[in-house]
Amino acid sequence: MPKVIFIQPTQYQTGGKGLCKQKKIHLPGLVFPLLAAMTPDNWDIKVIIEVVDEIDFDEPCDIVAIGTMGHAIFRGLEIAHEFQKRGRLVVMGGYMSSMVPQMLLERKIDSVVIGDAEISWPQLIKDYTLTGKIKPIYDIPVSTLDNLPLPRYELLTEKPIGNMLPVQAGRGCPHLCSFCSIACIYKGRYITRPVDDVMRDIHRVKELGFKRFYLIDDNIVGNPSYLEELASRIKPLGMKWSSQCSLNLARNDKLLKTVADSGCEILSFGLESITQEGLDKLNKKWVKVNEHEELLRKITEAGIMPSTEMMIGTDSDTVESIIETFRFVEKAKIPIPRFYILTPMPGSELFEEFKRNGRLLHEDFKMYDGTTCVHKPEKIAPEKLTEMYWWLNSRVFSISSIMKRTVLNRAALKNPGSHLFALAVNLHYRHYIRRHITPNIF
Numbered sequence: 001m002p003k004v005i006f007i008q009p010t011q012y013q014t015g016g017k018g019l020c021k022q023k024k025i026h027l028p029g030l031v032f033p034l035l036a037a038m039t040p041d042n043w044d045i046k047v048i049i050e051v052v053d054e055i056d057f058d059e060p061c062d063i064v065a066i067g068t069m070g071h072a073i074f075r076g077l078e079i080a081h082e083f084q085k086r087g088r089l090v091v092m093g094g095y096m097s098s099m100v101p102q103m104l105l106e107r108k109i110d111s112v113v114i115g116d117a118e119i120s121w122p123q124l125i126k127d128y129t130l131t132g133k134i135k136p137i138y139d140i141p142v143s144t145l146d147n148l149p150l151p152r153y154e155l156l157t158e159k160p161i162g163n164m165l166p167v168q169a170g171r172g173c174p175h176l177c178s179f180c181s182i183a184c185i186y187k188g189r190y191i192t193r194p195v196d197d198v199m200r201d202i203h204r205v206k207e208l209g210f211k212r213f214y215l216i217d218d219n220i221v222g223n224p225s226y227l228e229e230l231a232s233r234i235k236p237l238g239m240k241w242s243s244q245c246s247l248n249l250a251r252n253d254k255l256l257k258t259v260a261d262s263g264c265e266i267l268s269f270g271l272e273s274i275t276q277e278g279l280d281k282l283n284k285k286w287v288k289v290n291e292h293e294e295l296l297r298k299i300t301e302a303g304i305m306p307s308t309e310m311m312i313g314t315d316s317d318t319v320e321s322i323i324e325t326f327r328f329v330e331k332a333k334i335p336i337p338r339f340y341i342l343t344p345m346p347g348s349e350l351f352e353e354f355k356r357n358g359r360l361l362h363e364d365f366k367m368y369d370g371t372t373c374v375h376k377p378e379k380i381a382p383e384k385l386t387e388m389y390w391w392l393n394s395r396v397f398s399i400s401s402i403m404k405r406t407v408l409n410r411a412a413l414k415n416p417g418s419h420l421f422a423l424a425v426n427l428h429y430r431h432y433i434r435r436h437i438t439p440n441i442f
């Protein structure tokens with residue numbers, strides 16, 4: 001029986017000190033259960049999520065398929081080369097691989113799947129079955145996400161996972177922020193799955209005994225009428241859910257209420273910066289920093305807990321603006337904040353711009369991990385920016401700030417369970433920050 005091993009690599013701790021490992025996967029990805037469901041029944045399938053699993057490089061198999069998110073691509077390459085030394089065919093895919101396919105081919109990876117895998121993966125398996133070979137590049141974008149099979153969730157539930165399973169809703173994003181890998185790959189396209197298909201998967205998650213799910217979607221309010229219908233259909237299930245969204249949701253009172261009433265408990269928002277100039281330069285002009293606080297307040301009052309992504313190192317950032325960022329997070333009482341240093345990821349528009357203008361410090365991509373400044377910001381020295389990054393994290397994840405933003409936050413009276421959860425997440429992040437590791441979405 002032919003066999004494929006799917007591997008989600010972990011990443012190295014800052015400074016390459018060792019691999020990041022955890023006891024549990026809090027937000028397991030969906031791509032492997034989905035690709036497994038698209039693989040013919042006569043194939044044996046194994047899934048390895050390296051943050052909790054060990055890899056046996058001598059395990060016999062026909063194909064090793066490695067998914068890549070951000071900086072973990074470099075660990076993915078090491079894994080690939082170990083398997084190749086043992087004569088295995090290796091294919092790499094995912095967001096990061098899609099942005100640097102040429103680099104992967106130069107490093108002798110057998111095949112790269114660019115962008116969507118729903119057509120490419122079955123084609124790759126067919127090629128291997130018929131010829132024993134696979135092509136160097138599979139680049140077949142999908143025009144629809146209709147009729148996707150039910151993901152093989154059992155491949156996740158056999159792992160130590162948290163209390164949620166993933167369900168795919170939409171893919172891509174209508175916006176074109178210059179630093180964003182989604183924008184780079186989907187170029188303003190946002191495709192949604194039929195609501196009936198999404199509901200089928202949510203029902204399956206419920207049947208498996210889960211009371212919570214998270215909707216995988218780069219911007220769930222990308223199509224407001226779609227979200228309205230989906231949230232209305234979710235409500236009767238009495239489940240809790242989370243997703244990623246833009247603050248535009250809070251500009252539509254009716255939709256915000258429908259979403260909150262449907263059981264949405266946490267939404268993650270990309271605020272990016274507290275300076276308008278910084279956002280404008282990253283082609284995120286449609287976000288207005290003077291509205292951040294008010295829109296976050298509306299979301300909290302609706303009963304949804306905001307979690308945020310912000311970055312420092314835009315051209316408007318200074319030591320003062322980073323100190324101001326800390327004050328903003330405390331004032332807005334953001335229960336779950338996360339921070340990165342602006343990083344021009346290879347393949348993005350920002351990378352090309354910085355390269356053209358001589359603003360890259362180097363092209364040692366192993367250092368492009370979001371915790372070290374790799375470009376020349378306009379108003380702050382690169383070393384100072386990195387120092388301020390850790391300063392910001394140490395202040396935001398101090399015990400006093402954590403308590404103010406979570407259990408001592410007035411919103412906790414209305415939503416105590418979520419704020420206790422936020423407390424646990426913050427303590428978890430604090431544990432990582434103290435070891436100079438940026439917590440991410442494992």
Ligand code: SF4
Nearest residue numbers: 173175176177180183
């Ligand atoms: S809104 Fe978010 S997902 Fe969409 S392009 Fe901008 S950063 Fe990327």
